[in-house]
Amino acid sequence: MKIRLAFNETASGRFMVMSEMVRPGLSLNLERPLVTIFEDEDEFLKSVINADLFHEDTTAVVVTVLQSISQPVFPQRWIAIDVTTAQLKALGLFSHLMESDADQGYAAISPTLESPFEFTGGGHFQDFLMQVPTPILMLEGQEHLVTFINPPYVRLLGRTTSKSLLGKPIREALPELKGQPFFGLLDKVYRTGTAHVGVEVLGNLRHEDTGRTQDIYVDFIYQSVRNEVGEVFGIMVQASDATDRVLARQVSESREDQLYRQWAELDTIYRTAPVGMCLIDAADYRVLRVNNKLAHFTGQTASALVGMCILDIFPGTPGLKALFDKVRAGFSIENHELSCAVPSVPGILRHWLVNYGPMFGTDGNVEAITCVSQEITDRLLRDETFEKGETVVSRDTLQVPSMTMEPTAEVT
Numbered sequence: 001m002k003i004r005l006a007f008n009e010t011a012s013g014r015f016m017v018m019s020e021m022v023r024p025g026l027s028l029n030l031e032r033p034l035v036t037i038f039e040d041e042d043e044f045l046k047s048v049i050n051a052d053l054f055h056e057d058t059t060a061v062v063v064t065v066l067q068s069i070s071q072p073v074f075p076q077r078w079i080a081i082d083v084t085t086a087q088l089k090a091l092g093l094f095s096h097l098m099e100s101d102a103d104q105g106y107a108a109i110s111p112t113l114e115s116p117f118e119f120t121g122g123g124h125f126q127d128f129l130m131q132v133p134t135p136i137l138m139l140e141g142q143e144h145l146v147t148f149i150n151p152p153y154v155r156l157l158g159r160t161t162s163k164s165l166l167g168k169p170i171r172e173a174l175p176e177l178k179g180q181p182f183f184g185l186l187d188k189v190y191r192t193g194t195a196h197v198g199v200e201v202l203g204n205l206r207h208e209d210t211g212r213t214q215d216i217y218v219d220f221i222y223q224s225v226r227n228e229v230g231e232v233f234g235i236m237v238q239a240s241d242a243t244d245r246v247l248a249r250q251v252s253e254s255r256e257d258q259l260y261r262q263w264a265e266l267d268t269i270y271r272t273a274p275v276g277m278c279l280i281d282a283a284d285y286r287v288l289r290v291n292n293k294l295a296h297f298t299g300q301t302a303s304a305l306v307g308m309c310i311l312d313i314f315p316g317t318p319g320l321k322a323l324f325d326k327v328r329a330g331f332s333i334e335n336h337e338l339s340c341a342v343p344s345v346p347g348i349l350r351h352w353l354v355n356y357g358p359m360f361g362t363d364g365n366v367e368a369i370t371c372v373s374q375e376i377t378d379r380l381l382r383d384e385t386f387e388k389g390e391t392v393v394s395r396d397t398l399q400v401p402s403m404t405m406e407p408t409a410e411v412t
Helices: 041-050 055-070 085-091 125-129 151-156 182-192 243-272 292-298 320-328 377-395
Strands: 002-009 015-022 034-038 079-082 136-140 145-149 196-206 213-226 232-241 276-281 287-290 333-342 345-360 366-375
Touching: 002 055, 015 041, 034 041, 041 055, 041 085, 055 079, 136 151, 151 232, 182 196, 182 213, 182 232, 213 243, 276 292, 292 366, 320 333, 320 345, 320 366, 345 377
Parallel strands: none
Antiparallel strands: 002 015, 002 079, 015 034, 136 145, 136 232, 196 213, 213 232, 276 287, 276 366, 333 345, 345 366
């Protein structure tokens, strides 16, 4: 026979095993979970070892138990394993509810319980559900009469006590949900018997203390509950507040959008800046990023420069390596005049004014070097010409040299 298992903890820290029979020809919808309480997971795991299950099944149960304790999720993780009647008894799972069914070829759940909410601890399912941290709600009939609600669900709904909810149809108990998707989904689950899982569904609830309504995001399961003859007579609701998770993700997505816009702005500025810009790896002085302006200085494309050593791009430049060594040590250098020829235009001396700065990592070490450069070759040539012109004027005692002007058009 095949059974499905899921695991959780009670509010008091005891270990809970939920189980159901997988019947041939039926879906795996959880119609009537049976719950067994152990003092802790170690007690249950000992029974798993003693049950002598298949190796793969033993491994799957142990792993799922440990994950359920260390990393609880909603809905719970379910696993299916094959067991014999003897193994089922060794596991201690609802063995007194099993009876042989030779005609069907599987062990059937005994329909002798007066309430489908009873379990093998000797008490009632409702008593247990009052202790679990998961919000639980029980509804009966087509009007979804509230027959049970545990304290976490009361708090989830923004109420202070269950008195205003118990014994009322859900539409009367929670009138603020009118026009929201929940009532329609409950009707559908009751009518079809098919469970519905909602993830991060937006709702609006009224808080009893303040009378104000507030948006809330919830994860929930609407699971039909059937009687002994298989008829749906109610719905079990498991829910959890997903508001913090949704808001945190929205903030994260908003930050990501903002960071992307900022990055796009900076990238545009970087690429189109009228000055040369590049980022150098502090470890080996290789170009990590370079803009088009600086690439144009060298006569190469930006993509061709990435990965090259900056010392190879400007070969034979005196003191360039010592300068980068100083910046790598954490010093900034401003208005450094760099003069050299570049491979694209050999034999012609060109001049730049460069600022260098260290970029520190989270560990406080210099990870990269920023360089911002502006070519001043033309400016220096103009200055040199101007200085020569001043010398001529001074030497000729301010005499204006004669100039010949040719008319561009006849004067009439």
